[in-house]
Amino acid sequence: MTIRTKLLASVIALGALTVTAQAETLRLGTEGAYPPFNYVTPEGKVAGFDIDIGLELCKRIGAECEVVAQDWDGIIPGLLAKKYDFIIASMFITAERKEQVAFTAPYYMAAMTHVVPQDSEITEFTNETMKDKVVGAQAGTTQADYAVAMYPDADVRLYPTQDEASLDMASGRLDVMVGDMLPLLDFVEKTEDGKCCKIAGAPITDPAFVGEGVGIALRKEDDDLRTRLNAALEEIRADGTYQAINDKYFSIDIYTMK
Amino acid sequence: MVDLFSYGPLGWGDEILAGLWVTMRLALVTLPVGLLLGFAVAALSLSRSPIFRAMGAGYTTLMRGLPEILTLFIVYNGLGLVLNQLMTLIAPAAGPVEFPPFAAGVIALALVFGAFAAEVLRGAFQAVPEGQIMAGRAIGMGPRKIFWRIKLPLLWRYALPGLGNLWLNLLKDTALVSVIALDDLMRATKVAVGVTKQPFTFYLVACLIYWLMCLGSELVLARLERRANRGLRRA
Amino acid sequence: MAFLDSLTANLPKLLDGAVTTLELTGLGALIAAVVAPGLALMRAGGPKAAQLALRVYISFTRGTPLLAQLFLVFYGSGQFRAELTSLGLWGFFRDPFNCAVLVFAINSCAYQTEILRGGIQAVAPGEIEAARAIGMSRAQVLRRVTFPHAYRIAWPALGNEIILLMKASALASIVTVFDLMGRTRQIFSRSFEFSVYFQAAVLYLLITICFVFLWRLAERRLSRHMAAPGRS
Numbered sequence: 190m191t192i193r194t195k196l197l198a199s200v201i202a203l204g205a206l207t208v209t210a211q212a213e214t215l216r217l218g219t220e221g222a223y224p225p226f227n228y229v230t231p232e233g234k235v236a237g238f239d240i241d242i243g244l245e246l247c248k249r250i251g252a253e254c255e256v257v258a259q260d261w262d263g264i265i266p267g268l269l270a271k272k273y274d275f276i277i278a279s280m281f282i283t284a285e286r287k288e289q290v291a292f293t294a295p296y297y298m299a300a301m302t303h304v305v306p307q308d309s310e311i312t313e314f315t316n317e318t319m320k321d322k323v324v325g326a327q328a329g330t331t332q333a334d335y336a337v338a339m340y341p342d343a344d345v346r347l348y349p350t351q352d353e354a355s356l357d358m359a360s361g362r363l364d365v366m367v368g369d370m371l372p373l374l375d376f377v378e379k380t381e382d383g384k385c386c387k388i389a390g391a392p393i394t395d396p397a398f399v400g401e402g403v404g405i406a407l408r409k410e411d412d413d414l415r416t417r418l419n420a421a422l423e424e425i426r427a428d429g430t431y432q433a434i435n436d437k438y439f440s441i442d443i444y445t446m447k
Numbered sequence: 448m449v450d451l452f453s454y455g456p457l458g459w460g461d462e463i464l465a466g467l468w469v470t471m472r473l474a475l476v477t478l479p480v481g482l483l484l485g486f487a488v489a490a491l492s493l494s495r496s497p498i499f500r501a502m503g504a505g506y507t508t509l510m511r512g513l514p515e516i517l518t519l520f521i522v523y524n525g526l527g528l529v530l531n532q533l534m535t536l537i538a539p540a541a542g543p544v545e546f547p548p549f550a551a552g553v554i555a556l557a558l559v560f561g562a563f564a565a566e567v568l569r570g571a572f573q574a575v576p577e578g579q580i581m582a583g584r585a586i587g588m589g590p591r592k593i594f595w596r597i598k599l600p601l602l603w604r605y606a607l608p609g610l611g612n613l614w615l616n617l618l619k620d621t622a623l624v625s626v627i628a629l630d631d632l633m634r635a636t637k638v639a640v641g642v643t644k645q646p647f648t649f650y651l652v653a654c655l656i657y658w659l660m661c662l663g664s665e666l667v668l669a670r671l672e673r674r675a676n677r678g679l680r681r682a
Numbered sequence: 683m684a685f686l687d688s689l690t691a692n693l694p695k696l697l698d699g700a701v702t703t704l705e706l707t708g709l710g711a712l713i714a715a716v717v718a719p720g721l722a723l724m725r726a727g728g729p730k731a732a733q734l735a736l737r738v739y740i741s742f743t744r745g746t747p748l749l750a751q752l753f754l755v756f757y758g759s760g761q762f763r764a765e766l767t768s769l770g771l772w773g774f775f776r777d778p779f780n781c782a783v784l785v786f787a788i789n790s791c792a793y794q795t796e797i798l799r800g801g802i803q804a805v806a807p808g809e810i811e812a813a814r815a816i817g818m819s820r821a822q823v824l825r826r827v828t829f830p831h832a833y834r835i836a837w838p839a840l841g842n843e844i845i846l847l848m849k850a851s852a853l854a855s856i857v858t859v860f861d862l863m864g865r866t867r868q869i870f871s872r873s874f875e876f877s878v879y880f881q882a883a884v885l886y887l888l889i890t891i892c893f894v895f896l897w898r899l900a901e902r903r904l905s906r907h908m909a910a911p912g913r914s
Contacts, residue, residue: 270528353641357760360763512886515849
């Protein structure tokens, strides 16, 4: 969906708040600032791994899906307010989020990592080594929780999007960035800006922060949709569709992380 | 650099123009809603009942004391939830209520605009000279005629400069909706920055576009004021 | 009761944010207040070129959203990191708090200049002629006649401007500063506890009310010579 068609949709919806009947049209909520998982192309379309998987799952459960972009810190409230029917936006399954929403089985495994400038000599990441260092992360994410909890003596900065955190990493405002392994790998290896920086230290796999992997979030009452999405996920794993999408973006199988 | 702003799949010119269109529509839709609200609140503040007056004063104090962005978050995140909870209570079968960001933006901006406009309108109403109304009565005009022929034209003249300022503020405040995922000019710029990594270039262009809009508005406002003040003797 | 419980839980963080909000506003307004009188004089009767430059500056600042100005300085400065480093300025721009204060000061300075210019131009010419007639120098006239009058006239408008700046400082939260709004968003993004927005609203209103009270006190002091005898 282009920016413009979305505008059109909001014009139509304005004035009278329209009441939509639940047909087989579903709305897929995502963020759109998290390459390569979800991002906006110069044509104004939301694309990425999350979107490809999400639309494929829609096809399998026989639903017509439209993509709705939503800022990260409003993404769960947006789901609860029924702005869309499920979230596929690289969201970690955590206990805290489970109090608000339900999750499907994980559709990929994830770990977090630290990124530092090329000339940085930090290899150990503890509260002592991070003392007075500027640590950046995206607000409202498990990475942010991790940075705040683990480095109380650091100067933690939280950004609305990962893109903005990366931009500030490249401009040298941050000494350390904490983020998801895969997008940050993509950032340092594939982008011009990412040349500034490198991955450092061991991956963070602490289940207290990383949770059980990355899942699709739904409203708790939509149990039926959850079952259907889980079945569809198993189906695309089994028939190789998942692998094909995976290989478009990554050199490793991110479902198992091996 | 020209390529960056070209109108096509690779440049950002079309996205930014689309964003500009949202910004303008947002401001133009908010204006009448906010003005109506402003009239209503001004009427409350001018009412004879102390309860109504307190309501009017409370509303303007509250809305003018809160950061616009806080109002926006409360409307966007809060109203959607409340609406849906209400709907499940009233009509559980009806399904979810759509609460698009555009509507949230219009409501939040109109709430703020209305509070400031109410103050401007109240001041203008009070500035209408008693003598003019008496003169109207003396030549046999009824209260309704006095309102349409005397009070309203004078109100327009007195309120126009203040309302003009509010319009400029409104144009600029629309930029805030970019933080609630509405693809306005500001957000289109942000998306372009995310991809091109040229923040200075793009934000400067966005600033210039807003500036042009404001300069254009000022020209129109100056003409409107001249028209509203025609027939006025110069001191 | 639930509201009170959550308020006590959130209060330390919110108050910490409120202090940052006050610092942002206070510093921004103060820097602007130091620069604005000079600019206002120039705007009211300086050389043509300076007047034109000031008009462009004021028109641009007032004609663009503060959010856009903030992004321009904060993220835009990153684009010129090498140049800024060689000038020794990067250390300043590296800190989002500094960027926010700079933008707020530039912004508020434009508004304060216009307000003060209005005040200066409203000083009755007779007062200035009288001061000159008794032999005051130009500087003395400014210090003893023009500015005291101009400030008294401009005082309420300056107060409004500072309140507007305080509210606008909430935008600093978007460039990672943990002011009151930043803390509020942080708490909301973890707990989705909606009442935190209302708690923040109460704090913002309290700040405004305290400020209005103090500003009126100062205003009474500024115009004490106008009060009827025996009443001040």
